[in-house]
Amino acid sequence: AQSVSQHNHHVILSEAASLELGCNYSYGGTVNLFWYVQYPGQHLQLLLKYFSGDPLVKGIKGFEAEFIKSKFSFNLRKPSVQWSDTAEYFCAVRVGSTLGRLYFGRGTQLTVWP
Amino acid sequence: DAEITQSPRHKITETGRQVTLACHQTWNHNNMFWYRQDLGHGLRLIHYSYGVQDTNKGEVSDGYSVSRSNTEDLPLTLESAASSQTSVYFCASSEGLGFEQFFGPGTRLTVL
Numbered sequence: 001a002q003s004v005s006q007h008n009h010h011v012i013l014s015e016a017a018s019l020e021l022g023c024n025y026s027y028g029g030t031v032n033l034f035w036y037v038q039y040p041g042q043h044l045q046l047l048l049k050y051f052s053g054d055p056l057v058k059g060i061k062g063f064e065a066e067f068i069k070s071k072f073s074f075n076l077r078k079p080s081v082q083w084s085d086t087a088e089y090f091c092a093v094r095v096g097s098t099l100g101r102l103y104f105g106r107g108t109q110l111t112v113w114p
Numbered sequence: 115d116a117e118i119t120q121s122p123r124h125k126i127t128e129t130g131r132q133v134t135l136a137c138h139q140t141w142n143h144n145n146m147f148w149y150r151q152d153l154g155h156g157l158r159l160i161h162y163s164y165g166v167q168d169t170n171k172g173e174v175s176d177g178y179s180v181s182r183s184n185t186e187d188l189p190l191t192l193e194s195a196a197s198s199q200t201s202v203y204f205c206a207s208s209e210g211l212g213f214e215q216f217f218g219p220g221t222r223l224t225v226l
Contacts, residue, residue: 006156034214043204044157044217090156101147101172102215106156 004093006105013081014113021076021108023091032094033074034102035065039087047089050074061085083114116141120205120218128226133192135221137205145208146188147215148172148180150201157204163188195225 007022025031035047048059055067065076074091091105118139127133137146144165149157149172159172161180169180177199179191192199202222206215 009154036217043219044206046214046216049214092157101159101162102157103159104149104157106154 004091004103004105006089006091006108008108009106010109010111012111012113015083016080017112019076019078019081019085019110021089021091021110023074023076023105024072025074025091025093025103026072027093027095028072029095033065033067034092034094035059035063035074035076036090036092037087038090038107044090047076081110081112083112086110086112118205118207118216118218120203120221122221123219124222124224126224126226127195129195129197131195133195133223135190135192135203135205135223137188137190137218138186139205139207139216139218140186141207141209141216142185143207143209143216144185145210145215146182147206147208148178148188148190149204149206150174150199151204151220152201160190160203161188192223195223197225199223200225 003026005024033050036044037047038044047063048057050057050067058064063078088107088109090107092102121136147162148160151157158174160178163169163182202220204220205218208215
């Protein structure tokens with residue numbers, strides 16, 4: 001079965017600190033990769049996605065992620081977090097053979113203190 | 115603007131009752147999905163559909179069913195609600211295989 005691992009369940013940072021959230025997946029074939037964010041009480045929103053091309057992708061609100069195929073990883077980064085980044089972050093993978101369904105990681109809760 | 119809506123937003127029911135959660139999207143997307151979100155588990159796929167009359171089981175489909183009679187709607191039915199089905203349920207849709215999924219606002223279901 002496919003699996004998506006998010007290493008950190010809860011991350012606590014102060015404003016202006018740098019952020020890196022880890023994501024690893026288990027599938028060795030063609031993948032599409034996503035990071036979604038869920039602000040408190042809201043639905044999931046897409047932060048960024050990787051389909052092909054440049055492995056460094058930029059998303060909304062200053063987030064970026066790097067796809068490293070050899071490490072089966074797609075880590076999310078932001079150089080300077082803000083209090084408004086407090087949310088839960090989900091990594092998701094679509095594998096080539098599964099026609100659109102996503103496999104989600106368990107999520108990482110980010111708390112940013114002002 | 116196109117959107118995806120879910121109703122009800124909150125539901126409390128009793129064990130053994132049948133419950134139906136509605137999902138409606140106005141994007142005319144072929145693909146629709148139902149997930150449940152539980153603490154420590156992230157989102158897990160319940161059922162999905164790639165078009166009218168098409169339904170498929172996800173990884174946690176036991177006790178749930180869906181039907182797709184038109185493009186816009188994918189209702190999720192809990193045949194006989196159980197306390198283990200207390201969760202937040204999200205519906206999502208996507209235009210095609212190479213596109214992102216858009217999520218609805220969620221339904222918080224409590225089974226007593």
